[in-house]
Protein backbone atom coordinates (compact mmCIF):
# COMPACT_ATOMS: atom_id res chain seq x y z
CA UNK A 1 0.00 0.00 0.00
CA UNK A 2 1.32 3.42 -1.01
CA UNK A 3 0.47 6.90 0.26
CA UNK A 4 0.46 9.39 -2.63
CA UNK A 5 -0.34 13.07 -3.10
CA UNK A 6 -4.06 13.50 -3.83
CA UNK A 7 -3.20 15.85 -6.67
CA UNK A 8 -1.97 12.89 -8.74
CA UNK A 9 -5.57 11.71 -9.08
CA UNK A 10 -8.77 12.70 -10.84
CA UNK A 11 -12.39 12.60 -9.67
CA UNK A 12 -12.87 9.30 -11.53
CA UNK A 13 -10.21 7.68 -9.31
CA UNK A 14 -11.73 8.99 -6.09
CA UNK A 15 -15.46 8.71 -6.87
CA UNK A 16 -15.99 5.04 -5.80
CA UNK A 17 -14.45 5.75 -2.38
CA UNK A 18 -16.60 8.86 -1.90
CA UNK A 19 -19.73 6.94 -2.89
CA UNK A 20 -18.84 4.40 -0.23
CA UNK A 21 -18.24 7.20 2.29
CA UNK A 22 -21.55 8.87 1.39
CA UNK A 23 -23.35 5.63 2.38
CA UNK A 24 -21.55 5.63 5.73
CA UNK A 25 -22.50 9.28 6.48
CA UNK A 26 -26.09 8.41 5.69
CA UNK A 27 -26.10 5.28 7.88
CA UNK A 28 -24.29 6.71 10.90
CA UNK A 29 -25.46 10.33 10.95
CA UNK A 30 -28.53 10.54 8.63
CA UNK A 31 -26.47 13.03 6.66
CA UNK A 32 -26.49 13.40 2.86
CA UNK A 33 -22.79 13.80 2.09
CA UNK A 34 -23.44 14.02 -1.69
CA UNK A 35 -23.04 17.81 -1.89
CA UNK A 36 -19.74 17.73 0.00
CA UNK A 37 -18.53 14.77 -2.09
CA UNK A 38 -19.28 16.68 -5.33
CA UNK A 39 -17.36 19.69 -4.04
CA UNK A 40 -14.38 17.50 -3.08
CA UNK A 41 -14.37 15.86 -6.53
CA UNK A 42 -14.41 19.28 -8.25
CA UNK A 43 -11.44 20.39 -6.14
CA UNK A 44 -9.61 17.14 -6.94
CA UNK A 45 -10.07 17.70 -10.70
CA UNK A 46 -8.87 21.29 -10.31
CA UNK A 47 -5.76 19.87 -8.52
CA UNK A 48 -6.23 22.32 -5.66
CA UNK A 49 -7.09 19.95 -2.81
CA UNK A 50 -4.07 19.23 -0.61
CA UNK A 51 -4.14 15.75 0.88
CA UNK A 52 -3.15 12.12 0.46
CA UNK A 53 -4.60 8.97 -1.03
CA UNK A 54 -3.87 5.41 0.15
CA UNK A 55 -3.49 3.25 -2.95
CA UNK A 56 -3.64 -0.54 -3.00
CA UNK A 57 -3.15 -2.36 -6.32
CA UNK A 58 -4.00 0.79 -8.29
CA UNK A 59 -7.21 1.51 -6.34
CA UNK A 60 -7.75 4.32 -3.83
CA UNK A 61 -8.85 2.71 -0.54
CA UNK A 62 -8.54 5.77 1.67
CA UNK A 63 -7.91 9.50 1.63
CA UNK A 64 -7.46 12.52 3.83
CA UNK A 65 -7.49 16.18 2.87
CA UNK A 66 -6.95 19.52 4.52
CA UNK A 67 -7.43 23.20 3.76
CA UNK A 68 -5.41 26.25 4.64
CA UNK A 69 -7.22 29.14 6.33
CA UNK A 70 -4.61 31.83 6.88
CA UNK A 71 -2.17 30.53 9.50
CA UNK A 72 -4.43 27.57 10.32
CA UNK A 73 -4.73 24.17 8.72
CA UNK A 74 -8.06 22.36 9.00
CA UNK A 75 -8.21 18.61 8.39
CA UNK A 76 -11.42 18.28 6.40
CA UNK A 77 -11.83 14.54 6.16
CA UNK A 78 -10.28 11.13 6.71
CA UNK A 79 -11.95 8.08 5.27
CA UNK A 80 -10.76 4.52 4.67
CA UNK A 81 -12.93 1.76 3.21
CA UNK A 82 -14.08 -0.46 6.06
CA UNK A 83 -12.40 2.00 8.44
CA UNK A 84 -12.94 0.94 12.02
CA UNK A 85 -13.75 -2.66 11.08
CA UNK A 86 -10.57 -4.16 9.70
CA UNK A 87 -7.38 -3.91 11.74
CA UNK A 88 -5.45 -2.99 8.59
CA UNK A 89 -7.87 -0.09 7.96
CA UNK A 90 -6.72 1.47 11.25
CA UNK A 91 -3.16 1.18 10.01
CA UNK A 92 -4.10 2.99 6.78
CA UNK A 93 -5.90 5.72 8.77
CA UNK A 94 -2.83 6.27 10.94
CA UNK A 95 -0.49 6.47 7.97
CA UNK A 96 -2.73 8.99 6.19
CA UNK A 97 -3.04 11.08 9.35
CA UNK A 98 0.69 11.11 10.03
CA UNK A 99 1.29 12.36 6.46
CA UNK A 100 -1.34 15.10 6.79
CA UNK A 101 -0.23 16.22 10.26
CA UNK A 102 3.48 16.28 9.35
CA UNK A 103 2.77 18.20 6.13
CA UNK A 104 0.76 20.81 8.03
CA UNK A 105 3.21 21.08 10.94
CA UNK A 106 6.05 21.60 8.46
CA UNK A 107 4.15 24.14 6.32
CA UNK A 108 5.72 27.58 6.76
CA UNK A 109 3.37 30.01 8.50
CA UNK A 110 1.02 27.33 9.88
CA UNK A 111 0.69 27.78 13.65
CA UNK A 112 -2.53 25.94 14.34
CA UNK A 113 -4.25 22.75 13.17
CA UNK A 114 -7.87 21.79 13.86
CA UNK A 115 -9.76 18.59 13.09
CA UNK A 116 -13.22 17.26 13.87
CA UNK A 117 -13.79 13.80 12.47
CA UNK A 118 -17.46 12.94 12.95
CA UNK A 119 -17.30 9.48 11.39
CA UNK A 120 -14.61 8.32 13.82
CA UNK A 121 -15.70 7.10 17.22
CA UNK A 122 -13.99 8.96 20.09
CA UNK A 123 -10.52 7.50 20.65
CA UNK A 124 -10.44 5.59 17.34
CA UNK A 125 -7.83 7.81 15.68
CA UNK A 126 -6.71 9.75 18.76
CA UNK A 127 -3.25 8.19 19.04
CA UNK A 128 -1.91 9.74 15.83
CA UNK A 129 -3.03 13.18 17.03
CA UNK A 130 -1.99 12.92 20.67
CA UNK A 131 1.47 11.62 19.72
CA UNK A 132 1.94 14.75 17.59
CA UNK A 133 1.04 17.06 20.50
CA UNK A 134 -2.67 17.66 19.83
CA UNK A 135 -5.25 18.39 22.52
CA UNK A 136 -8.37 16.26 22.37
CA UNK A 137 -11.96 17.29 23.22
CA UNK A 138 -14.81 14.76 23.24
CA UNK A 139 -17.88 15.97 21.36
CA UNK A 140 -21.39 14.52 21.15
CA UNK A 141 -23.51 14.11 18.05
CA UNK A 142 -27.09 14.35 19.32
CA UNK A 143 -30.42 14.07 17.58
CA UNK A 144 -34.09 14.69 18.29
CA UNK A 145 -36.93 12.91 16.49
CA UNK A 146 -39.45 15.51 15.31
CA UNK A 147 -43.17 14.93 15.68
CA UNK A 148 -45.96 16.80 13.92
CA UNK A 149 -47.68 17.33 17.30
CA UNK A 150 -48.31 21.01 18.21
CA UNK A 151 -45.44 22.61 20.11
CA UNK A 152 -46.36 24.42 23.31
CA UNK A 153 -45.35 28.09 23.60
CA UNK A 154 -42.54 28.56 26.08
CA UNK A 155 -43.23 31.30 28.61
CA UNK A 156 -40.63 34.02 28.40
CA UNK A 157 -40.11 37.63 29.18
CA UNK A 158 -42.18 40.13 27.18
CA UNK A 159 -39.11 42.19 26.31
CA UNK A 160 -37.68 39.39 24.13
CA UNK A 161 -39.06 38.67 20.70
CA UNK A 162 -38.18 35.61 18.59
CA UNK A 163 -38.18 36.25 14.84
CA UNK A 164 -36.61 34.70 11.74
CA UNK A 165 -32.93 35.33 11.02
CA UNK A 166 -32.46 37.68 8.04
CA UNK A 167 -29.51 38.96 5.97
CA UNK A 168 -29.24 42.29 7.87
CA UNK A 169 -28.55 40.19 11.03
CA UNK A 170 -25.22 39.08 9.54
CA UNK A 171 -22.90 41.57 11.28
CA UNK A 172 -24.77 41.65 14.63
CA UNK A 173 -24.78 37.81 14.59
CA UNK A 174 -20.98 37.73 14.25
CA UNK A 175 -20.67 40.15 17.18
CA UNK A 176 -23.05 38.01 19.23
CA UNK A 177 -21.08 34.82 18.52
CA UNK A 178 -17.79 36.49 19.49
CA UNK A 179 -19.23 37.67 22.83
CA UNK A 180 -21.12 34.45 23.59
CA UNK A 181 -17.96 32.31 23.19
CA UNK A 182 -15.51 34.48 25.13
CA UNK A 183 -13.54 32.11 27.41
CA UNK A 184 -15.63 29.16 26.15
CA UNK A 185 -14.19 25.68 25.46
CA UNK A 186 -15.59 25.86 21.89
CA UNK A 187 -13.33 28.87 21.24
CA UNK A 188 -10.38 26.58 22.08
CA UNK A 189 -11.65 24.10 19.49
CA UNK A 190 -12.56 26.65 16.77
CA UNK A 191 -10.50 29.84 16.94
CA UNK A 192 -12.88 31.63 14.53
CA UNK A 193 -15.11 32.34 17.54
CA UNK A 194 -12.37 34.47 19.14
CA UNK A 195 -12.66 37.49 16.86
CA UNK A 196 -15.29 39.39 14.90
CA UNK A 197 -13.55 38.69 11.58
CA UNK A 198 -13.31 34.98 12.48
CA UNK A 199 -16.99 34.83 13.43
CA UNK A 200 -17.86 36.49 10.12
CA UNK A 201 -15.86 33.80 8.29
CA UNK A 202 -17.66 31.14 10.32
CA UNK A 203 -21.05 32.64 9.37
CA UNK A 204 -20.00 32.96 5.75
CA UNK A 205 -19.07 29.25 5.67
CA UNK A 206 -22.41 28.28 7.16
CA UNK A 207 -24.71 30.60 5.24
CA UNK A 208 -23.06 30.66 1.82
CA UNK A 209 -21.19 27.35 1.42
CA UNK A 210 -22.56 23.81 1.41
CA UNK A 211 -19.82 22.36 3.64
CA UNK A 212 -22.12 21.78 6.61
CA UNK A 213 -25.35 21.13 4.72
CA UNK A 214 -27.43 23.84 3.03
CA UNK A 215 -28.32 26.83 5.17
CA UNK A 216 -32.03 26.81 6.02
CA UNK A 217 -33.17 30.40 6.68
CA UNK A 218 -36.71 29.27 7.54
CA UNK A 219 -35.63 27.38 10.68
CA UNK A 220 -33.03 29.98 11.73
CA UNK A 221 -34.13 32.53 14.33
CA UNK A 222 -32.88 35.40 16.45
CA UNK A 223 -33.94 36.53 19.92
CA UNK A 224 -34.24 40.32 19.91
CA UNK A 225 -34.40 42.64 22.86
CA UNK A 226 -37.39 44.71 21.73
CA UNK A 227 -36.51 48.05 23.30
CA UNK A 228 -32.77 47.96 22.62
CA UNK A 229 -33.39 46.33 19.20
CA UNK A 230 -30.27 44.29 19.74
CA UNK A 231 -29.68 40.55 19.42
CA UNK A 232 -29.71 38.50 22.64
CA UNK A 233 -29.36 35.10 20.98
CA UNK A 234 -29.62 33.16 17.76
CA UNK A 235 -30.09 29.72 16.27
CA UNK A 236 -28.92 28.78 12.77
CA UNK A 237 -29.93 25.55 11.06
CA UNK A 238 -28.94 23.78 7.87
CA UNK A 239 -30.53 20.98 5.90
CA UNK A 240 -28.17 17.98 5.91
CA UNK A 241 -30.67 15.62 4.27
CA UNK A 242 -34.04 16.29 2.62
CA UNK A 243 -35.79 15.61 5.95
CA UNK A 244 -33.02 16.26 8.48
CA UNK A 245 -32.11 19.62 10.01
CA UNK A 246 -28.85 20.35 11.84
CA UNK A 247 -28.19 23.16 14.32
CA UNK A 248 -24.97 24.79 13.12
CA UNK A 249 -25.06 27.48 15.81
CA UNK A 250 -27.05 28.31 18.92
CA UNK A 251 -25.93 30.90 21.45
CA UNK A 252 -27.25 33.47 23.90
CA UNK A 253 -25.39 36.47 25.34
CA UNK A 254 -24.12 35.78 28.90
CA UNK A 255 -26.36 38.45 30.48
CA UNK A 256 -29.49 36.86 28.98
CA UNK A 257 -28.77 33.23 29.94
CA UNK A 258 -30.97 30.97 32.10
CA UNK A 259 -34.12 32.84 30.97
CA UNK A 260 -35.25 30.08 28.58
CA UNK A 261 -34.16 32.03 25.51
CA UNK A 262 -32.00 29.13 24.33
CA UNK A 263 -34.92 26.78 24.82
CA UNK A 264 -37.27 29.17 22.96
CA UNK A 265 -34.87 29.39 20.02
CA UNK A 266 -34.64 25.59 19.83
CA UNK A 267 -38.44 25.37 20.10
CA UNK A 268 -38.90 27.84 17.23
CA UNK A 269 -36.54 25.87 14.97
CA UNK A 270 -38.12 22.56 15.99
CA UNK A 271 -41.67 23.81 15.37
CA UNK A 272 -40.74 25.15 11.93
CA UNK A 273 -38.99 21.93 10.86
CA UNK A 274 -41.83 19.76 12.18
CA UNK A 275 -44.38 21.84 10.27
CA UNK A 276 -42.36 21.18 7.11
CA UNK A 277 -42.31 17.41 7.83
CA UNK A 278 -38.65 17.12 8.76
CA UNK A 279 -38.11 13.87 10.69
CA UNK A 280 -35.02 14.78 12.75
CA UNK A 281 -32.99 17.67 14.15
CA UNK A 282 -29.34 16.99 15.00
CA UNK A 283 -26.50 18.98 16.54
CA UNK A 284 -22.99 18.58 17.93
CA UNK A 285 -21.88 19.77 21.35
CA UNK A 286 -18.66 19.59 23.34
CA UNK A 287 -19.06 17.12 26.21
CA UNK A 288 -17.46 19.59 28.65
CA UNK A 289 -20.17 22.17 27.81
CA UNK A 290 -22.32 20.59 30.51
CA UNK A 291 -25.05 23.27 30.62
CA UNK A 292 -25.73 22.97 26.92
CA UNK A 293 -25.65 19.15 27.03
CA UNK A 294 -28.11 19.23 29.95
CA UNK A 295 -30.43 21.60 28.08
CA UNK A 296 -30.46 19.40 24.96
CA UNK A 297 -31.11 16.25 27.04
CA UNK A 298 -33.99 17.97 28.79
CA UNK A 299 -35.48 18.82 25.38
CA UNK A 300 -35.28 15.16 24.27
CA UNK A 301 -32.02 15.06 22.30
CA UNK A 302 -30.24 11.73 22.46
CA UNK A 303 -26.50 11.09 22.00
CA UNK A 304 -25.93 9.05 18.83
CA UNK A 305 -22.15 9.21 18.64
CA UNK A 306 -19.16 10.51 20.54
CA UNK A 307 -16.31 11.80 18.38
CA UNK A 308 -13.20 13.90 18.98
CA UNK A 309 -12.10 17.41 18.11
CA UNK A 310 -8.31 17.86 17.94
CA UNK A 311 -6.30 21.05 18.20
CA UNK A 312 -2.58 21.69 17.82
CA UNK A 313 -0.85 24.99 18.42
CA UNK A 314 2.73 25.30 17.32
Ligand SMILES: CC(C)(COP(=O)(O)OP(=O)(O)OC[C@H]1O[C@@H](n2cnc3c(N)ncnc32)[C@H](O)[C@@H]1OP(=O)(O)O)[C@@H](O)C(=O)NCCC(=O)NCCS
Pocket residue numbers: 180181184250251252253256257258259260261262263264284285286289291292294295
Ligand atom coordinates in the same frame (compact mmCIF):
# COMPACT_ATOMS: atom_id res chain seq x y z
C1 LIG B 1 -26.26 26.92 25.75
C2 LIG B 1 -27.01 28.23 25.72
C3 LIG B 1 -27.39 28.58 24.29
C4 LIG B 1 -28.29 28.08 26.56
O1 LIG B 1 -29.04 29.28 26.47
P1 LIG B 1 -29.96 29.77 27.67
O2 LIG B 1 -30.83 30.86 27.15
O3 LIG B 1 -29.15 30.04 28.88
O4 LIG B 1 -30.80 28.45 27.90
P2 LIG B 1 -32.16 28.31 28.69
O5 LIG B 1 -32.36 29.46 29.65
O6 LIG B 1 -33.25 28.02 27.74
O7 LIG B 1 -31.90 26.99 29.47
C5 LIG B 1 -31.05 27.11 30.52
C6 LIG B 1 -30.97 25.80 31.17
O8 LIG B 1 -29.94 25.11 30.58
C7 LIG B 1 -28.91 25.00 31.52
N1 LIG B 1 -28.01 26.16 31.29
C8 LIG B 1 -27.61 26.55 30.07
N2 LIG B 1 -26.69 27.51 30.18
C9 LIG B 1 -26.52 27.78 31.46
C10 LIG B 1 -25.70 28.70 32.17
N3 LIG B 1 -24.81 29.50 31.55
N4 LIG B 1 -25.81 28.75 33.51
C11 LIG B 1 -26.66 27.94 34.13
N5 LIG B 1 -27.44 27.04 33.50
C12 LIG B 1 -27.39 26.96 32.19
C13 LIG B 1 -29.59 24.95 32.80
O9 LIG B 1 -30.15 23.67 32.96
C14 LIG B 1 -30.63 25.96 32.60
O10 LIG B 1 -31.76 25.73 33.32
P3 LIG B 1 -32.11 26.80 34.46
O11 LIG B 1 -31.85 28.18 33.90
O12 LIG B 1 -33.55 26.60 34.73
O13 LIG B 1 -31.22 26.45 35.59
C15 LIG B 1 -26.19 29.38 26.38
O14 LIG B 1 -25.74 28.97 27.65
C16 LIG B 1 -24.97 29.80 25.54
O15 LIG B 1 -25.09 30.62 24.64
N6 LIG B 1 -23.79 29.25 25.85
C17 LIG B 1 -22.56 29.62 25.14
C18 LIG B 1 -22.59 29.13 23.70
C19 LIG B 1 -22.89 27.65 23.65
O16 LIG B 1 -22.37 26.86 24.44
N7 LIG B 1 -23.73 27.24 22.70
C20 LIG B 1 -24.06 25.85 22.47
C21 LIG B 1 -23.02 25.22 21.63
S1 LIG B 1 -23.46 23.55 21.21
